Amino acid sequence: MSGVLAAYDALVGAGELRADGEQRAAAVRLDDLARRLEDAEAPSPLGGLLGRLVGRKPQVPRGIYLWGGVGRGKSMLMDLFHANLGIAAKRRVHFHAFMIEVHEGLREARQSESGDPIPPVAAAIAQDLRCLAFDEMVVNNSADAMIMSRLFTRLIEDEGVTIVTTSNRAPGELYKDGLNREHFLPFIALIERGLDVMPLNGPVDYRLERLGGIDTWYVPLGEAATARARDAFFRLTDYPPEDSAHVPSADLDLGGGRRLHVPKSFKGVAVFSFKRLCAQARGAADYLAVARAYHTVIVVGIPVMGPENRNEAARFVTLVDALYEHRVKLIATAAAEPDALYPAGDGRFEFARTVSRLMEMRSADYLSRGHGSD
Known part of the structure; x- marks a missing residue:
């Protein structure tokens, strides 16, 4: 050796x-x-x-x-x-x-x-x-x-x-x-x-340096956005891209005997689809479990939502709140910029706070913070 x-x-x-x-x-x-x-x-x-x-x-x-x-x-x-x-x-x-x-x-x-x-x-x-x-x-x-x-x-x-x-x-x-x-x-x-x-608590955040020069919010949806989110995952985890078919998955314990399947889970980075997180019946406790378990969450396929998607929009608000409060880094592929994701519908006023948080979560100051609640 x-x-x-x-x-x-x-x-x-x-x-x-x-x-x-x-x-x-x-x-x-x-x-x-x-x-x-x-x-x-x-x-x-x-x-x-x-x-x-x-x-x-x-x-x-x-x-x-x-x-x-x-x-x-x-x-x-x-x-x-x-x-x-x-x-x-x-x-x-x-x-x-x-x-x-x-x-x-x-x-x-x-x-x-x-x-x-x-x-x-x-x-x-x-x-x-x-x-x-x-x-x-x-x-x-x-x-x-x-x-x-x-x-x-x-x-x-x-x-x-x-x-x-x-x-x-x-x-x-x-x-x-x-x-x-x-x-x-x-x-x-x-x-x-x-x-x-x-x-091992010096001032240099090498993971943040790996994200240097790339955004964390990719629009519009499509192959280019997917490729950039995929590249971010491999940068953050050091997982070899040539072995992408074997990225580990996980089953997150949500309590009460419930589990959430995490399709890609490695070194504190999780990858989810928007549908898995927000199109299914989930509550704040589920999102808190995600925020506590992972320092970085990649969400792919965030759509533009309308009045008919008010439930999905409400869950997305709760998800972002949990990630924000635990200083989780969010990387996303989306159909639009945050301020155009939910232009009309019940809860539009509350969604404005989510837009503000999503913009802050892309800032260098937010990305430099350590994982965990205040």
């Missing part, structure tokens, strides 16, 4: 990355962790029967919590770490998708056996796994907050799994002002006790 640090330095040397002191410090720490995980797999002189007789457990390398604002290169560093970690017992997953799996596992455990469901779920997750890497750790609901402390204590301290995660927030800012947050505080203490917390 070439190593995380060597791979990072090679990208800087090739001009694909700008030299960044905080990024390199993170690469040094990730490189050290990768080597510790690899060394732990090497045969031990106290292995086998002798190791068991003296009661020596393999040392679990300390994990990393890498946090910082949007566009600081967290996902890029996670890419390098996972790609250059030379062990088979590793897994990388988006944190939101992981928590969906956890809740499903807890439901199955409760149905199949009595007692505490956390230990069997943690054991199942940890089976044949030594390093679990997350993208975008974020906590948006009390159901997650209530179980995370016990689950991750079990994974780290009992199952010996090394956790590496990125987040837009410092540990103490997770689930801030959330319902029953007192039950979540032990998880914050666990992170600060069990992981190295590294800030």
Whole structure:
């Protein structure tokens, strides 16, 4: 394996990355962790029967919590770490998708056996796994907050799994002002006790730089607009365009057993059609779930709406409000500019505020803000 640090330095040397002191410090720490995980797999002189007789457990390398604002290169560093970690017992997953799996596992455990469901779920997750890497750790609901402390204590301290995660927030800012947050505080203490917390919070937003020179609102509808939105997706996610047929999808948990299918979902960027979001019966809670889960949302096929589309227009207003309040970047293909999308119909007065917000969401000031509610 070439190593995380060597791979990072090679990208800087090739001009694909700008030299960044905080990024390199993170690469040094990730490189050290990768080597510790690899060394732990090497045969031990106290292995086998002798190791068991003296009661020596393999040392679990300390994990990393890498946090910082949007566009600081967290996902890029996670890419390098996972790609250059030379062990088979590793897994990388988006944190939101992981928590969906956890809740499903807890439901199955409760149905199949009595007692505490956390230990069997943690054991199942940890089976044949030594390093679990997350993208975008974020906590948006009390159901997650209530179980995370016990689950991750079990994974780290009992199952010996090394956790590496990125987040837009410092540990103490997770689930801030959330319902029953007192039950979540032990998880914050666990992170600060069990992981190295590294800030990556400098002034340069590299994701915003990738959007430099392109608009975020493409009109009219057609092949040209679609191609530009598609290009924005690949710029933001680093997903190879030549493999576009295999972009991952997701099913977003809306609560109450409901799911929203996300046709393209990668590195915090989601792609939806207008029909999927606004032509179906949806409410504010659905749009809040989208806004919390994704830092960038691409909506394609926004039509001009009239009085007969008042329901779609009302849902679009609610969608934009949720995205705006959580500082989500919106990229869209549309039949018209915002001020011509809904020229007449019930709620036209309220739609004027949406027009204003859509115009602000295209500004450099708005695009430079980090993801999350105020």
